[in-house]
Amino acid sequence: xxxxxxxxxxxxxxxxxxxxxxxxxxxxxxxxxxxxxxxxxxxxxxxxxxxxxxxxxxxxxxxxxxxxxxxxxxxxxxxxxxxxxxxxxxxxxxxxxxxxxxxxxxxxxxxxxxxxxxxxxxxxxxxxxxxxxxxxxxxxxxxxxxxxxxxxxxxxxxxxxxxxxxxxxxxxxxxxxxxxxxxxxxxxxxxxxxxxxxxxxxxxxxxxxxxxxxxxxxxxxxxxxxxxxxxxxxxxxxxxxxxxxxxxxxxxxxxxxxxxxxxxxxxxxxxxxxxxxxxxxxxxxxxxxxxxxxxxxxxxxxxxxxxxxxxxxxxxxxxxxxxxxxxxxxxxxxxxxxxxxxxxxxxxxxxxxxxxxxxxxxxxxxxxxxxxxxxxxxxxxxxxxxxxxxxxxxxxxxxxxxxxxxxxxxxxxxxxxxxxxxxxxxxxxxxxxxxxxxxxxxxxxxxxxxxxxxxxxxxxxxxxxxxxxxxxxxxxxxxxxxxxxxxxxxxxxxxxxxxxxxxxxxxxxxxxxxxxxxxxxxxxxxxxxx
Amino acid sequence: xxxxxxxxxxxxxxxxxxxxxxxxxxxxxxxxxxxxxxxxxxxxxxxxxxxxxxxxxxxxxxxxxxxxxxxxxxxxxxxxxxxxxxxxxxxxxxxxxxx
Numbered sequence: 001x002x003x004x005x006x007x008x009x010x011x012x013x014x015x016x017x018x019x020x021x022x023x024x025x026x027x028x029x030x031x032x033x034x035x036x037x038x039x040x041x042x043x044x045x046x047x048x049x050x051x052x053x054x055x056x057x058x059x060x061x062x063x064x065x066x067x068x069x070x071x072x073x074x075x076x077x078x079x080x081x082x083x084x085x086x087x088x089x090x091x092x093x094x095x096x097x098x099x100x101x102x103x104x105x106x107x108x109x110x111x112x113x114x115x116x117x118x119x120x121x122x123x124x125x126x127x128x129x130x131x132x133x134x135x136x137x138x139x140x141x142x143x144x145x146x147x148x149x150x151x152x153x154x155x156x157x158x159x160x161x162x163x164x165x166x167x168x169x170x171x172x173x174x175x176x177x178x179x180x181x182x183x184x185x186x187x188x189x190x191x192x193x194x195x196x197x198x199x200x201x202x203x204x205x206x207x208x209x210x211x212x213x214x215x216x217x218x219x220x221x222x223x224x225x226x227x228x229x230x231x232x233x234x235x236x237x238x239x240x241x242x243x244x245x246x247x248x249x250x251x252x253x254x255x256x257x258x259x260x261x262x263x264x265x266x267x268x269x270x271x272x273x274x275x276x277x278x279x280x281x282x283x284x285x286x287x288x289x290x291x292x293x294x295x296x297x298x299x300x301x302x303x304x305x306x307x308x309x310x311x312x313x314x315x316x317x318x319x320x321x322x323x324x325x326x327x328x329x330x331x332x333x334x335x336x337x338x339x340x341x342x343x344x345x346x347x348x349x350x351x352x353x354x355x356x357x358x359x360x361x362x363x364x365x366x367x368x369x370x371x372x373x374x375x376x377x378x379x380x381x382x383x384x385x386x387x388x389x390x391x392x393x394x395x396x397x398x399x400x401x402x403x404x405x406x407x408x409x410x411x412x413x414x415x416x417x418x419x420x421x422x423x424x425x426x427x428x429x430x431x432x433x434x435x436x437x438x439x440x441x442x443x444x445x446x447x448x449x450x451x452x453x454x455x456x457x458x459x460x461x462x463x464x465x466x467x468x469x470x471x472x473x474x475x476x477x478x479x480x481x482x483x484x485x486x487x488x489x490x491x492x493x494x495x496x497x498x499x500x501x502x503x504x505x506x507x508x509x510x511x512x513x514x515x516x517x518x519x520x521x522x523x524x525x526x527x528x529x530x
Numbered sequence: 531x532x533x534x535x536x537x538x539x540x541x542x543x544x545x546x547x548x549x550x551x552x553x554x555x556x557x558x559x560x561x562x563x564x565x566x567x568x569x570x571x572x573x574x575x576x577x578x579x580x581x582x583x584x585x586x587x588x589x590x591x592x593x594x595x596x597x598x599x600x601x602x603x604x605x606x607x608x609x610x611x612x613x614x615x616x617x618x619x620x621x622x623x624x625x626x627x628x629x
Contacts, residue, residue: 142569184570246622260619294626369591372584383552390558395570397559398577402584404552405545410592415617420597422621448622473622522565522572526580 030287031133031151032252036116036162037279042305043118044068045272048494055080056216057496060273063219064118074107074121074165077219081123081167085217091195091500093180093188094212095168096128097136106165113163118276120163125212125221128169129176130156130264131253135166139255140174142183142392143385153253154288155222155264155281162280167218170208174396175378176224176257177529178520179204183394185525187517192237193463193497198517200463203233205530209267210237214497220268220277224254226261226374227530228441231453234267235466238455238495240483241267242274243441245474246448247294249278250285256381257530258374261445270493271454271483275304278476295474303477306488313488315350316481321469322356322433337457337465338437341486348485356432359424365417366443372402373414374446379403395522399529422447430472435482438468452479455492464492541582 047062055077058066066072082100089095103123110121126132129139131149138144152160160166171180171189179202180189191202192215203210206223210233213221223230225243234241242265249264256262266277282297307316321342328338346353364370379386379400386404390397425447429436438444444451450471457465471479487493520528536544546556559574560566566573572580597615599608618624 184568246620290620290623294623364595369588372588373592387553387555390554390556391566391569391571393571395565395572397571398580401549401554401556401577401581402588404554405548405581405585406589407593410589412617413592413595413597415619416597416615417595418621419615419618419624422618422625423615426625448620473625519570522570522576523580 032154032157032250032285032287034158034161034283037158037283039117039276039279040299040301042272042301043276056084058219059269060122060220060276061118063122064120064276067121068115068118074110075104077121078103078107078123078165078167081217081219084215085168088195088215088500089217092190092192092211092215092217094125094170094208094215094217096138096140096171096188096208098168099135099166102135103165103167110163110165116161116163117280118162119159119280121165122163122219123165123167124159125168125170125209125218126156126166127206127209127221127223128172129224129255129257130169130222131255132156132166132169135169137169137255139176140172140180140183141396142394143175143382143389144255145183149253151253153264154250154285155254157253158283159222159277159280164280168212170206170212170221172208173205173229173530174394174525175255176205176226176229176262177396177399178525179528180207181395181520183396185395185520185522187519190517191463195497195500201236203236204528205229206233206241206267210234210239210241213237213239213267213269216496220266220273222277222281223265223267224257225263225265225441225445225451225530226257227371227445229530230263230265230267231441231451231466231468234453235455235468236464238464238466238492238497239267239453240270240274240455240487240493241265241453242278242476242479243445243451243453244278244282244476245450247290248297248450248474248476249281250283250288250291252285252287256378258377259381260377261374261448263445263448270487271304271452271480272301274452275300275480298477300477300480304480304484306484309349313348313485315348315485317434317478318350318352319435319478319482320352320354320433321345321482322429322436323353324356324437324439325358327437327439333457333459334465338467341456341467344489345482345486348489351482351485354433356429356436359421359428361424362443365421366446370414370417371442371446372406373411373417375399375403376406376411377403395520395525396529398522398526418446425449426472434478435469435471435475438470441468444470449473450476450479452476452483454483454487455495456490457492458495535586538582541585542578545578545581545585
């Protein structure tokens with residue numbers, strides 16, 4: 001046993017022994033116990049004038065400034081959000097549990113406690129596959145409908161250690177497969193930009209978190225991404241979502257979908273907020289070996305702080321942005337937004353666009369068949385349920401059965417192909433650039449590489465358009481720096497959806513638009529699943 | 531000589547047998563193609579059709595994939611060399627211990 005292995009083993013043994021001595025639950029795993037992260041002054045931003053009047057308009061960094069300077073109390077901030085939840089949640093249906101009483105109590109306590117950092121007293125929306133101690137955690141599945149975790153997921157514990165308040169648990173695709181629906185496929189959550197049109201894709205599976213942050217029902221929130229579930233809802237709802245490199249954030253205490261591809265991360269209002277959230281969530285965890293032995297978490301907030309030469313924004317680091325073939329081709333609204341995005345970043349001092357090729361066999365190694373190599377990862381841990389309760393998977397069951405049919409030979413070939421694909425990405429893309437545009441999230445989800453989704457425009461109908469940048473392993477800081485520079489010269493990220501009109505909101509409560517928003521079948525889930 | 535492609539009936543037997551060997555009984559699902567009105571779980575005939583498509587598509591495509599020969603070697607000798615890339619569950623994490 002190596003020194004590193006022995007140290008990790010001893011740390012875990014000691015933690016298990018401590019938990020046993022304390023009479024902890026029989027459920028394996030140990031609650032994370034640590035202190036707040038370190039943040040520099042960049043985590044606090046004086047609010048824009050228009051944001052002073054409405055606490056729910058404040059970004060996380062702005063709210064942090066207000067609280068730190070005594071201009072806003074956590075209690076007032078929580079009440080402001082709860083008021084919006086009361087008014088608009090019947091339309092948005094972003095949450096499956098709102099923790100109003102607990103949030104009020106936590107805010108009151110935060111008001112009396114020593115300031116812990118930028119997340120002090122900040123209300124967050126937590127995806128319902130993150131364990132929350134004593135609070136039902138369902139992953140929107142019949143299988144977990146009565147599951148009450150004994151402790152918080154490590155990521156939630158870290159956020160709370162930094163002072164954050166859990167405002168509620170959010171709607172999600174059943175077991176994190178699709179846009180948010182009930183376990184039997186009934187659509188719940190709408191896109192905050194088109195609340196009366198349930199057919200508009202709100203992005204999945206971290207749908208409720210995206211709708212709650214976009215609709216100003218929470219300051220920021222958490223998601224998980226296996227096949228685009230952070231970047232897709234962020235793109236769909238004008239948010240900045242950061243899927244970090246595999247291992248950056250512990251998966252301990254998160255209901256699994258596909259263990260080599262599940263990435264916890266934030267959905268936020270801009271790059272700086274995403275950086276604050278990830279700084280709190282990231283780091284080594286004795287309960288998750290994937291987090292150990294990795295590069296230290298860099299100063300993400302500094303990376304997400306724009307740099308100026310005089311009054312002109314420049315890149316924090318000289319950065320080559322790789323452009324894949326076909327990325328901005330065509331005349332669709334998305335293509336036009338991508339063209340405008342490239343034109344804008346190309347004007348930022350220190351940024352250079354470079355054409356990069358699609359690596360050899362890109363379509364094959366990132367396409368449907370090789371993407372499906374992930375499926376045994378979902379069937380294997382769920383075998384007890386597959387043997388006894390197939391109907392408990394609801395509309396999502398087919399993917400789990402597919403996983404059970406993929407043989408070990410094919411699974412191993414798939415793992416070999418992942419290394420091949422990574423080496424091609426490093427040699428053929430990242431030899432020529434520092435970050436690269438993405439036309440979809442799956443390739444870098446297969447590889448565990450970081451991605452950031454952010455807004456770049458709107459369709460003529462007013463639906464947000466976003467894009468994705470991908471980075472090298474553990475280069476979240478570089479991704480944040482590029483998006484921060486772009487957001488310093490654009491205003492897409494400042495735009496908020498209008499409130500559902502109050503009369504419409506009340507009328508909607510008894511209308512079919514609330515009770516019948518469409519339904520996904522099992523075949524739909526197979527076609528869309530993450 | 532390539533084997534004769536399996537018929538639907540043969541695949542159904544294979545799928546049911548494979549799942550049964552793991553302890554999974556497809557008859558937990560409703561008969562026919564209609565989904566369970568209470569849970570939305572699909573009918574077993576619908577699931578079998580989807581699973582046949584999966585076997586013919588993804589399983590076959592992955593199994594047929596020939597990893598390339600190591601750089602600098604003759605592709606014709608790839609099978610004999612048996613020097614495929616190592617299987618890697620976590621490619622991004624591996625970059626840290628491969629530095």
